[in-house]
Amino acid sequence: MIRLKDISKWYSNGSAKAHILRHIDIEINEGEFVSIMGPSGSGKSTLLHLMGMIDDPSEGEYFFEGESVFTLKEKQRSELYKKHIGFVFQAYHLIDELTVYENIETPLLYHKISSAERKAMVADILDRFQIVGKKDLFPEQLSGGQQQLVGIARAVITKPKLILADEPTGNLNSKQGEEIMDLFTRLNKEEGVTIIQVTHSEKNASYGSRTINLLDGKIAL
Amino acid sequence: MLRNYIKIALRNLSRHKVYSFINIGGLAVGMAVAILIGLWIWDELSFNKSFKNYDKIAAVWQNQTFNGFKGTQRAVPYVLGDEIKAKYGSDFKYVTMCSWEGEHALSYKDKKLLPRGNFFEPQVTEMLSLTMLKGSRDGLKDPSSILLSASLAKSFFGNEDPMNKVINFQNRFDLKVTGVYQDLPYNSEFTNLKFIIPWKKFIDDQHWEEKETNPWRNNSFICYAQIADNADMEQVSKKIKNVKLNKVTKEDAAFKPEIFLHPMRNWHLYSNFENGVNNGGRITFVWLFGIIGLFVLLLACINFMNLSTARSEKRAKEVGIRKAVGSLRSQLISQFFSESLLVTLFSFVLALVIVQLSLPLFNGIADKKMQILWANPLFWILCITFSLFTGIVSGSYPALYLSSFQPVKVLKGKLRAGRLASIPRKVLVVIQFTVSIVLIIGTAIVFRQIQHAQNRPVGYSREGLIYVPIFSETICSHYNALRDDLLKTGMVTEMAQSSNPSTDLWAVNNGYEWKGMQPGEQGNFGTVAVSHDFGKTIGWQLKEGRDFSRVYPSDTTAMIINEAAASFMHLKNPVGEIVKCDGQPFKVIGVVKDLVMTSPYEPVFRTVFMLNYNWASVFNIKINPDKSTKEALAAIEVVFKKYDPGSPFQFRFIDQEYASKFNDEQRIGKLASIFAVLAIFISCLGLFGLASFMAEQRTKEIGVRKVLGATVFNLWGLLSKDFVLLMVISLVFSTPFAYYFMSQWLQKFQYRMEISWWIFALAGIVAVGIALLTVSYQAIKAALANPVKSLRTE
Structure with missing residues (x-):
């Protein structure tokens, strides 16, 4: 599903280059649950963003479902992204001015889905995540764990094949964290969604089927 | 999608009340100012446009050269109209002479009113396309007729039929009402013209034809004309240039009189002339306020942009999230534009409310009767275009700037605005x-x-000074008795008559000669006829010589000049000099300090004061400072009613006139x-x-x-x-x-x-x-x- 070929990324700092990623080669198949680990500054998040097409590398190639991503135009790439990828953030990143219901609905607006269908889809997911009672609340009225649930609900509502999660439990206590990891496991097992998460925690990594360790921008063997 | 945008925009507005207030309030105030100024400009530009023949009507003016400087004036000889008709008849549709519009005492039975009106030739009704509510536009054919405006007819006759009623004019003659016309619109030259009397009546009554041995010398009248339908204003104007020059005496030809047409479209906004060339007028204010309006609106737009971008960091997160859940940049741009247009729309509605509420105040200050042009499509087109423009301009920076954020940077908090x-x-x-x-x-x-x-310093004392315009000649013949009676009341310390009030100068005569006058020099002086007590009444200050006195009967051929006149004539010792006026010798008996009679911004004009009891337009009265003004006025009115029961008692305070x-x-x-x-x-x-x-x-x-x-x-x-x-x-x-x-x-x-x-x-x-x-x-x-x-x- 995902193939990264010889990916490098650096920032030019005057004449010196600050490397974030060096010659990364990764292949991830559909249905996998992969954890990316490594110390701070090892390039985990950058790698995740590259896979999520919201950042560009300095060199290298990226094939998503056999399509070369970096040669696509913005619109095509956006289409590909919208269709297949859902993002979950450490800081949840819900829109403060929208209710739970509206936050979950937002991606559907960009998918040009009809109003009736949107209603059905949002209702369904609220039900599945057991947050129906919270649908008219604003993010600030929710606990961190609840906000992250909404964040995940928003990510999965478009039925993506791939979920990218950037330290999804980083701001949560351990109990909330477990719930979220259980949810990811269910999505992976029951619906076959490919999941790639960045995490600091060995325990969270153990939920996955494979772990990639990064150190100083390189895959540590 | 649009609903989502609007929803989030509304929530944003209500969540950040201070920002919303600044944004919407500031923009609304800016727009309100722009609309008010727009209405003001519209009003100025539409002045006189209500006349059907707007493009074809002109006033006939003249330039004359005095001491090498071309002066422009509207006053022309009364024979000019007929001369133009005779020589250039085919170029004109209508030509009409008239006098100066002013207040006149009209009475019907016991009802006495002081409406403004004028004397015109019969065709004026066609020229001004008067809408006749009663009678026809031929109503002025009979010299003893009068046309009334609807409002004046109403004041005189109420609901009675005004036709054929007889109205008395200043106790001088009777006139028959032959028509009623709709009052002319407020923003027109003739808005105060409440009645029209035939010009012929004026000429006959004042005996102009017998009085004037050379009618081309007296420039005391006004002439309006409408050019022929196919004629060109500028060409006709050039054509009639010498119509007066060809008729005047050789001496008067030295003033090089040039007649020209001053088109109606220029009356209001381009009325200033310098050395014979039109150099604008009120149009300067139209430009000035137009620019101010645009600037204020610009300031408001700048605010909007400033605040929106200042808040960008807060919105940046939203932009990042929206991009992360699949929004295209173009969708974000349209979101921000719809937001700014929404705010503009709110502001516009609020601006209309502000304008509606502040119009009475603004009208008071601007001396106008403006209204929001609810029914005028042009108004709406302009306003909506303006709002769209404002919305797009003020929304463009946030829309284009915010939407360009890179989601990763924003969400990771890397987007810190730098120094x-x-x-x-x-x-x-x-x-x-x-x-x-x-x-x-x-x-x-x-x-x-x-x-x-x-x-x-104005050179005289305005305190407690009033003037009473003279409407009927009967009262002048009782001058001495009137004066005695007024002084006897104890309410008045002094009283005199003069040919104009001390706040104005109505006559400029150009027939003066003096010792040492250079060839080529032309003696035109402001000329004021006064009675003996004028100086004492207004409290002028003598610099040299003495005031007029009843002790010297020879004072009827004496004159008092002001400092400006003395220096203009280069007289070292003016007192005792002989100055000729129209060939008659007058002795200078005194020099007064300059009196500011015309514009307080101009140098005082050289002026001559002469004793003349037969040329009086106003009574000047100094109220006793020890008495209350109200009591004094009541007592003065009683005396006036005794000598002139036919005219209404009308007075003006000099300090108010001066302030105006x-x-x-x-x-x-x-x-x-x-x-x-x-x-x-x-x-x-x-x-x-x-x-x-x-x-x-x-x-x-x-x-x-x-x-x-x-x-x-x-x-x-x-x-x-x-x-x-x-x-x-x-x-x-x-x-x-x-x-x-x-x-x-x-x-x-x-x-x-x-x-x-x-x-x-x-x-x-x-x-x-x-x-x-x-x-x-x-x-x-x-x-x-x-x-x-x-x-x-x-």
Whole structure:
């Protein structure tokens, strides 16, 4: 599903280059649950963003479902992204001015889905995540764990094949964290969604089927 | 999708009430100012346009050359109309002579009124396309007829039929009502024309034909004309240039009279002439206010942009999220545009409310009767175009700037505006305050100039001085008895008659000769006929010689001249000199200090005062300062009624008349000060927004400094310093502009103030003070914040 070929990324700092990623080669198949680990500054998040097409590398190639991503135009790439990828953030990143219901609905607006269908889809997911009672609340009225649930609900509502999660439990206590990891496991097992998460925690990594360790921008063997 | 945009826009507005208030309120005020000014300009431009023959009507004016300088005047000889008709008949459709519109005493049975009106030739009804409610446009054919405006007919006859009723004119003659016309619109030259009497009646009644041995010499009448349908205004104007020159005597030809057409379209806005060339007029104000309106609107737009971008960091997260869930940049752009258009729409509605509420006040100041042009499609097209334009311009920066954020950077909190990020905002604030300071300085100078002219010594005492216009000649024949009776009441200390009130100069005669007069020099002097007690009544100050006196019967051939006249004639010892007037010798018996009779901004015109009891237009009365004005007026009225029961008693206070000379400038000053205050207000809103943005930006810095021991005062200074610098820069930019424009404006006044440096210093202090007040709220709030809290958010 995902193939990264010889990916490098650096920032030019005057004449010196600050490397974030060096010659990364990764292949991830559909249905996998992969954890990316490594110390701070090892390039985990950058790698995740590259896979999520919201950042560009300095060199290298990226094939998503056999399509070369970096040669696509913005619109095509956006289409590909919208269709297949859902993002979950450490800081949840819900829109403060929208209710739970509206936050979950937002991606559907960009998918040009009809109003009736949107209603059905949002209702369904609220039900599945057991947050129906919270649908008219604003993010600030929710606990961190609840906000992250909404964040995940928003990510999965478009039925993506791939979920990218950037330290999804980083701001949560351990109990909330477990719930979220259980949810990811269910999505992976029951619906076959490919999941790639960045995490600091060995325990969270153990939920996955494979772990990639990064150190100083390189895959540590 | 659009609903989602609107929903989030509305929530954003209601969540951030202060910002929304600044945004919508500021823009609404800006728009309201623009709409008000727009209405004012519309009103000015549509002046006289209600006349069907607007493009074809002209006033016939003349240029004459005095001492090498071409003077332009509307007054022409009464025979000019007939001469034009005879020589150039095919170029004109209608030509009509008339007198000066003025108040006249009309009476019907016991009802006496003082409406304004004039004498015209019969065709005026066609020329002005009068809408006849009764009778026909032929109503002036009979010399003893009168046409009334609907409002005057109503005041006279109520609901009775006015036709064929007989109205008396100033106890002189009777006139039969032969028609009623609709009152002319308020924004037209003839709005106060409430009745029309045939010109022939005027000529016959005043015996002009017998009085004038050479009718081409007396320029005391007005002439209007409508050119033929196919004729060209400019060509006809050139054609008739010499129509007067061909008729005058050789001596008068020296004044080089040139007749020309002053088209109706220029009457209102282009009425000034300098040396025979039209050099604008009120059009200057139309431009001035148009520019001010645009600037105020620009200030409001700048605010909008400034605040939107200042808040960008808050919105940046939303942009990042939306991009992360699949929004295209174009979708974000349209989201931000729909938001700014929504705010513009709110502002526009609010602006209409503000305009509607403030119109009465604005009309009062501007002396207009403007209304919002609800039914005028052009108004709506202009307003909506303007709103769209404003929305797009003010929304463009946030829309294009915010949508360009890279989601990763925003969401990871990497998008920290750098040191340079506030530069564009600072530039915008400097523009705002530059405009505002120019307005402050301009307003200050306008008011200083008015004050300067008001403080000018006028050469006589206005206190307790009134004048009573003379409507009927009967009262003049009782002058001495009237005067005695008035003095006997004890309410009046002195009383005299004259050919014009002391606040005006109605006659300029050009037949003077004096000793040492150079060849080529032309003697045109203001000429005032007075009675013996005129000087004592108004309290003029004699510089040399003596006042008129009943002791010297020879004073009937004496004259008193003012200082300007004495210096014009280069007379070293004017008293005792002989000055000829139309060939008759007069002896100069005194010189008075210059009296400011015409414009308080002009040098005093050379003027001659002569004893003449047969040429009187007003009675001047000095009220006894020990008596109450109200009582005095009642007593004076009784005496007047005794000698002239037929005319209504009408009087004017000289100090009020004098004050009215400043009306135009005061009006301009008031309007300018209102706009200046609004400009400052709007700019302050922008400054407030910028200050809160900068305080937010520096939260961490402030926290660190506080932990290191900075006091609130230190921090206040730190945050305010930047703004004071911005004000200083604005002051530096605005000073040359203000200086240039205001010295240009002052040029039109001969009697003018010097622009002194302290006005600029004061404007600077005001601007810095206002800015500090605005900024301090934010600065102190930031300085008082708990550093633990602000540092934790990092």
